[in-house]
Amino acid sequence: MSLFNLKNEYDIPKFKAYVNKLFQERAVVEVKKKLPNRTLAQNSYLHLLLGYFGSEYGCSLDEAKIDFYKRTCNRDLFERKTVNKKGKEVTYLRSSSELTTGEMTLS
Structure with a gap:
């Protein structure tokens, strides 16, 4: 390629x-x-919001990011399925660093 x-x-x-x-x-x-990946400003703002949400909700930034931001609010952007070596379908979460600026704005 x-x-x-x-x-x-x-x-x-x-x-x-x-x-x-x-x-x-x-x-x-x-x-x-x-398309370009997310900007540093977008990433900083996301982590500010997730940290604030986590402190108000009583969870860590990582828990807020994975459980709420990725799995609950933006499942269609982050959840991906693949087939492992045994032939079973596995669900995994994308990293936010893989998002384009447009996807980051949408999320």
């Missing part, structure tokens, strides 16, 4: 050559716009 920054003049010709090569091969491709 290749990642190209089209704001960088050096990457533009490399991107065009790569796309033309894939086109000539008639390859199956997926093109995605890479």
Whole structure:
């Protein structure tokens, strides 16, 4: 998989050559716009709110983050399912560092 920054003049010709090569091969491709991850300000504000909520509710910041923020309020953003090596479906929680700025604003 290749990642190209089209704001960088050096990457533009490399991107065009790569796309033309894939086109000539008639390859199956997926093109995605890479969005920036959450900002430092968003992360700081989230932890401020979670810390305040935890102190008012009587739980730690981690408990507030996992139990309330991820599992209760934003289940659709954080819960993911995968199949483990034994073939069983396992549910896991994404890290908030994986969220884009748009997802972080939505949450």
